[in-house]
Amino acid sequence: MKHLIPELEALKRRLPPHQDGVLVLPALRRIQEDRGFIADEDIDGLVEWLGIPRIQVEEVLSFYSMLRRAPVGAWHLQVCHNVSCSMHGAERLLAHLEERLGIACGETTADGRFTLSTVECLGACGGAPVVRVNEAYREALSVEAVDALLEELAGAAPPDTPGGWV
Numbered sequence: 094m095k096h097l098i099p100e101l102e103a104l105k106r107r108l109p110p111h112q113d114g115v116l117v118l119p120a121l122r123r124i125q126e127d128r129g130f131i132a133d134e135d136i137d138g139l140v141e142w143l144g145i146p147r148i149q150v151e152e153v154l155s156f157y158s159m160l161r162r163a164p165v166g167a168w169h170l171q172v173c174h175n176v177s178c179s180m181h182g183a184e185r186l187l188a189h190l191e192e193r194l195g196i197a198c199g200e201t202t203a204d205g206r207f208t209l210s211t212v213e214c215l216g217a218c219g220g221a222p223v224v225r226v227n228e229a230y231r232e233a234l235s236v237e238a239v240d241a242l243l244e245e246l247a248g249a250a251p252p253d254t255p256g257g258w259v
C-alpha cells in the first residue's frame with residue numbers, strides 16, 4: 094500500500110487534527126480497489142502510517158463484508174443466508190450455484206471467473222433472496238434468475254479488479 098500513501102495523505106489533509114482513525118475505511122477500500130484484496134502487509138502498512146493499534150484496522154475488516162482478506166475470482170457471488178433470505182430460498186440458490194459452477198461455497202472456479210461465498214444480512218431484506226455480485230445487489234432471485242445471471246456474467250467483460258466494479 095506504500096505507493097498509495099501520497100494519495101491517502103491528500104485525504105488526510107482534509108480532516109481536522111487527530112481524526113486519523115476515520116481514514117481506516119476509505120484507506121482499506123482504496124487498497125482493495127488497487128490489489129483486489131487486503132493483504133497482511135497492507136494492514137501492517139496502514140497501522141504504521143496511521144500510528145493506530147492493529148485492532149482498529151481488524152475491527153473494520155471484520156465488520157464490513159465487502160472487504161476481502163483473500164483474492165477472489167472476477168465475479169464474487171455472495172449469497173445472503175440470514176433469516177429473510179433463508180426464508181425465501183437462499184439455501185436453494187446456494188446449492189444451485191454450487192452445482193452450476195462445480196465448486197463448493199468458499200471456493201473459486203479453476204478458470205478464476207467465479208468465487209462463491211455466503212454473507213450475513215446485506216440490509217436489503219425486502220428484496221430477499223439477495224446475492225451480491227461484486228459491488229452490486231441482485232434481488233428477489235429465483236433459480237431461473239440465477240441461471241440468467243450466470244449467462245449474463247459468462248458473456249460480460251470481467252472487471253479490472255477481480256470482485257470489483259465493472
Ligand code: FES
Nearest residue numbers: 173175178215217
Ligand atoms: S436477510 Fe438477506 S438481505 Fe437481509
